[in-house]
Amino acid sequence: MAQRTSHRAAPEHTHPDDVSVQTALAALADPVRISLVRELAGSAEWSRSCGSFDVPVGKAALSHHFTVLRGAGLVEQRDEGPRRVNRLRRAEFEARFPGLLDLVLRDEPTV
Amino acid sequence: MAQRTSHRAAPEHTHPDDVSVQTALAALADPVRISLVRELAGSAEWSRSCGSFDVPVGKAALSHHFTVLRGAGLVEQRDEGPRRVNRLRRAEFEARFPGLLDLVLRDEPTV
DNA sequence: GCGAGTGTATGATTTTCATCGAACAGTCGG
DNA sequence: CCGACTGTTCGATGAAAATCATACACTCGC
Numbered sequence: 001m002a003q004r005t006s007h008r009a010a011p012e013h014t015h016p017d018d019v020s021v022q023t024a025l026a027a028l029a030d031p032v033r034i035s036l037v038r039e040l041a042g043s044a045e046w047s048r049s050c051g052s053f054d055v056p057v058g059k060a061a062l063s064h065h066f067t068v069l070r071g072a073g074l075v076e077q078r079d080e081g082p083r084r085v086n087r088l089r090r091a092e093f094e095a096r097f098p099g100l101l102d103l104v105l106r107d108e109p110t111v
Numbered sequence: 112m113a114q115r116t117s118h119r120a121a122p123e124h125t126h127p128d129d130v131s132v133q134t135a136l137a138a139l140a141d142p143v144r145i146s147l148v149r150e151l152a153g154s155a156e157w158s159r160s161c162g163s164f165d166v167p168v169g170k171a172a173l174s175h176h177f178t179v180l181r182g183a184g185l186v187e188q189r190d191e192g193p194r195r196v197n198r199l200r201r202a203e204f205e206a207r208f209p210g211l212l213d214l215v216l217r218d219e220p221t222v
Numbered sequence: 223g224c225g226a227g228t229g230t231a232t233g234a235t236t237t238t239c240a241t242c243g244a245a246c247a248g249t250c251g252g
Numbered sequence: 253c254c255g256a257c258t259g260t261t262c263g264a265t266g267a268a269a270a271t272c273a274t275a276c277a278c279t280c281g282c
């Protein structure tokens with residue numbers, strides 16, 4: 001039989017098409033999640049594990065934020081050995097909510 | 112001297128240019144405020160008083176929501192006799208957050 | 223100027239959400 | 253098989269936000 005990469009339950013994903021505007025906006029209206037999305041946008045796909053992000057919260061909260069991002073159709077996850085790697089669903093999200101992601105990514109904080 | 116229309120304190124407004132993406136998203140990530148913005152978009156400017164909107168909340172909460180919308184640069188208000196009439200700041204908001212308002216207005220709930 | 227109509231302010235209540243600590247579950251290298 | 257590493261789950265906590273009821277302020281027609 002085919003080789004299994006993981007015996008863990010695969011994370012549940014929601015396609016952007018099944019997401020309401022309100023849910024999408026709520027997902028992006030949080031400073032930690034905005035940081036995650038921005039960092040993710042600046043990295044190659046599947047290159048970032050959940051723990052590799054520079055956000056000031058514990059791993060429990062971090063896990064929660066990724067759940068929210070998945071539920072909003074913003075992030076796709078895949079298990080790779082012990083870690084869970086991420087990908088920003090740019091094209092799909094853009095198709096569903098044109099311009100929205102760009103607004104978040106372009107509006108960098110004035111450091 | 113010039114005639115005064117109102118002896119009330121004029122409502123404080125925030126221009127969309129002075130609003131962060133996060134604030135804008137948070138303002139639009141609420142069902143009641145989404146309803147207000149949609150109804151407002153379907154009416155002539157300055158034609159709707161605060162109490163004329165069909166939302167399931169008391170007037171105290173309603174007043175609060177308009178404060179949030181003003182603070183996000185989404186709504187402009189003017190006193191007209193006993194009522195406070197509203198205007199959606201379409202052009203200004205669109206200039207600051209291109210496409211965002213359209214997303215909210217286009218995504219009508221499937222009734 | 224009274225009273226109805228409209229909106230704001232205040233304080234309390236409720237709900238929602240972000241967060242943490244601790245316990246648990248896979249994965250992988252030795 | 254053990255131990256380090258990664259991430260999830262659970263329960264509790266705290267903060268923020270929505271809501272309400274009440275009281276107050278302003279406008280206007282009578």
